[in-house]
Amino acid sequence: ILNVEQSPQSLHVQEGDSTNFTCSFPSSNFYALHWYRWETAKSPEALFVMTLNGDEKKKGRISATLNTKEGYSYLYIKGSQPEDSATYLCAFTGRGSTLGRLYFGRGTQLTVWP
Amino acid sequence: DSGVTQTPKHLITATGQRVTLRCSPRSGDLSVYWYQQSLDQGLQFLIQYYNGEERAKGNILERFSAQQFPDLHSELNLSSLELGDSALYFCASSVATGSAQFFGPGTRLTVL
Numbered sequence: 001i002l003n004v005e006q007s008p009q010s011l012h013v014q015e016g017d018s019t020n021f022t023c024s025f026p027s028s029n030f031y032a033l034h035w036y037r038w039e040t041a042k043s044p045e046a047l048f049v050m051t052l053n054g055d056e057k058k059k060g061r062i063s064a065t066l067n068t069k070e071g072y073s074y075l076y077i078k079g080s081q082p083e084d085s086a087t088y089l090c091a092f093t094g095r096g097s098t099l100g101r102l103y104f105g106r107g108t109q110l111t112v113w114p
Numbered sequence: 115d116s117g118v119t120q121t122p123k124h125l126i127t128a129t130g131q132r133v134t135l136r137c138s139p140r141s142g143d144l145s146v147y148w149y150q151q152s153l154d155q156g157l158q159f160l161i162q163y164y165n166g167e168e169r170a171k172g173n174i175l176e177r178f179s180a181q182q183f184p185d186l187h188s189e190l191n192l193s194s195l196e197l198g199d200s201a202l203y204f205c206a207s208s209v210a211t212g213s214a215q216f217f218g219p220g221t222r223l224t225v226l
Contacts, residue, residue: 032212042219043116043118043217043218043219043220044157044204044217045116045217046214046215046216046217049214089156089157091157093212098170099211099212100145100147100162100164100169100170100208100211100212101159101162101170101172102149102157102159102215103159104156104157104158105156107156
């Protein structure tokens with residue numbers, strides 16, 4: 001069984017605060033790490049796909065880093081806004097026959113208060 | 115809007131019945147994936163098709179089957195339905211195996 005862990009499970013912050021979440025995954029047989037944003041009553045929206053150790057990706061106020069050797073990724077949100085409220089999911093994909101399969105964590109539920 | 119479409123949006127049926135969920139991938143995407151989201155469970159991978167062929171299989175029950183047609187749309191068939199099959203079923207597509215997957219709006223299945 002392949003474990004993808006996310007922490008914290010939930011987070012409540014004030015508008016303007018910066019925040020970060022952690023995703024840990026198996027460091028062996030790594031192919032890619034995906035981040036998704038999932039708003040209530042919508043479908044998961046792809047944020048980043050990261051493949052290289054040390055990779056950093058940025059989209060507006062959201063950025064992510066990747067450490068494949070130790071098996072973790074951080075997602076950062078700078079100056080959180082109420083519209084950032086969502087569940088942030090990470091998903092691991094490994095090499096070989098499971099290449100297409102995303103192993104999802106349970107997500108971090110972010111609530112940003114105005 | 116991801117470009118992936120799923121029908122129906124909601125489905126209510128009884129135990130023992132059979133249903134078919136339909137998915138049309140984004141234009142140009144050859145891979146289609148099915149996921150299940152049950153209460154208290156994360157997104158669970160069911161199955162992947164690539165250009166009409168099964169590519170990867172997850173924790174899909176024998177009562178469930180899927181296929182991808184020549185026009186690349188996919189159907190997920192769920193039979194002998196049980197109460198525990200009530201869940202949100204997502205379809206996703208990608209241009210290639212291993213690349214970003216784009217999710218459809220989901221089909222919420224309720225088995226009574």
